[in-house]
Structure formats: C-alpha cells, structure tokens
Amino acid sequence: MAMTNGGGGADPKRPRRRSSGGKRRPVSVVGVLGELLITAGVFVLLFLGWQVWLNDIIEGAAQDKQAQQLSQTWKAGAAPAPPKAVGPGTPVVGVAPGNAQKFGILYVPRFGQTWERPIAQGVGVADVLDKIGVGHYPGSAMPGAVGNFAIAAHRHAYGGGFENLHMLHVGDHVYIGTKDGWYEYTFRDIEYVKPNQVNVLQPVPMEPGVAPVDRILTMTTCNPFFSTAERMIAFATFDTWYPYAEGAPPEIATTVDQVG
C-alpha cells in the first residue's frame, strides 16, 4: 500500500532498479503518524463491517444451529404413537423452563424458508438475546395459552432475529414449535412505542386489567435500525395448533424436515 512514495528524485548515488524509497530513510514523524491514523481508521471500518455484517451472519448461523439441535432432541424424544387426537382448538400449553433454557423454535416463512431461531426463557441481553436469539418475557403466557406470549429479539447485528420484523404482511403466519407441537399465529399489526411502554406485554395488550380471552403473540424489538430510541411491537393472534405426533404444519413442513 505505501510502497510507492518516498525518495523520488533524490537518489544521486546510483540508479537502483527498485528505487521506491531508495536510500531515503529519514522517517518523518508526520509520515508515521499519518500511517498509524490510516491504520486506525481501517481498523474501525473493519470492526463496523464485522459488527453489522460478518458477525451478524456468524451469530445468526449459530442460533440456527441451536434451533436445529433443539428440533433434533424433540424428534428423538417424540412419543412414537400419536396421542388421542387432542385436536386443534385445545392447544397443549407447556410450562416455562428456567432462565436461558431453550423451549421453542420460531418459524416465520416470510423471513425465508430456512429461517428459524431458538426461543429461550428470559430476555437477558447477554445470556439469551446475544447467545440464543429469541427471549420469552418471564411471566407472560406460554405458546398457545390464553393471554399474551411475548418474545424479544435483536433487530440488527448479533444474529438479528427480528431484522425483518417490519417486512411482515397482515395475514402472514408465524409458527412457534415446541416439543408438544406447532402453534400457528397470524400477524395482525405493528405498533411503534417508547421503550418504557410495558403495557404491550399485558395479557390483553394495552388494556390493563382486562381478563384475556384471546391467545396473542407479541414480538418486540428495537426501532429504527441501529437505534434504541423506540420499540417495534408486532402482534399476532392464535389460529390453531398442530400436535407434534401429527407432524409439522404444511407451510413449514419442509423447513422442519430439511433444516430441523
């Protein structure tokens, strides 16, 4: 990079072929300082590229991998005989595990046919959102339960599970897989709120004190990109569920089969 430059014409002794720099060795302080500053600038740019792009891909792949492993565990541990048809409409509701324990997989066909992320209990940044991907708000309902199943994930970098949350179309399906089966929700709308507006997590979002009747899925993430100024809240409502023994819903069957 800095191999040209240097001596130029000041080389009276003898013409050297590789005269770049020539005999001129006085290292100027300004020159070295300049090169150090350029190096520092390149380092910062590399870090940014790593942060928003390369590491995002690396961590996203690692989170996918965790979801696949979880899926394999369920497959291995599944009861061979189908249970007496529980039937849609009466979903089995699991019990929330301990903090940072994985219990579910999020499938969003709109995000891609191979897209999936593991869901763990808790919304700690370091232990859940960074390392696992999607976190379940403690105290909110479990998938399929009457009330509000509320989850959070990163919007940008760190594997950015909800990077494309704003791309959802009304009517898109969102699936939560657990060892009991797959819960199908339909995306309804998005709200943009202040970070302290916790009432989106209530059993009936933004309706304090109202007893829940519906089964709701709430997804929270940062908004806008690269900012924490607001939160984007995506709401979905429960449609039906597919018991594990009866196989995955058609819309995500290939994902579950091929990716896990």
Added chain:
Amino acid sequence: MYGALWRVLPGPWWVRAIILLIAVAAILAVCVFWIFPWIQPYVSPPPPETVSN
C-alpha cells in the same frame, strides 16, 4: 512505516507481496476471532430490545 516494512522484507516483489498477504490474513483473523469480540461490549454494547420500566 509501511515503506520501511516493504524494504525490510526479503526476496523479490512477489515474495514480499505473498508475505504481506499472509500477514494481513493473520491480522484479520486475530481481529475477527479475538480482538473484535473482546472490544465489542465496550464500544458497542448490544441493545436491550425489550420494553421495560
């Protein structure tokens, strides 16, 4: 600095270029696998993503 480095390296230009390429690759690897993850929490802490009081 870099000019001096180029002069110190042995061999014809393409040998120096190969040495430098390997060195750059090694430095990048060290950055990506150790230095960047280490400084990330200090310069760019992950945002909370959650709603909370």
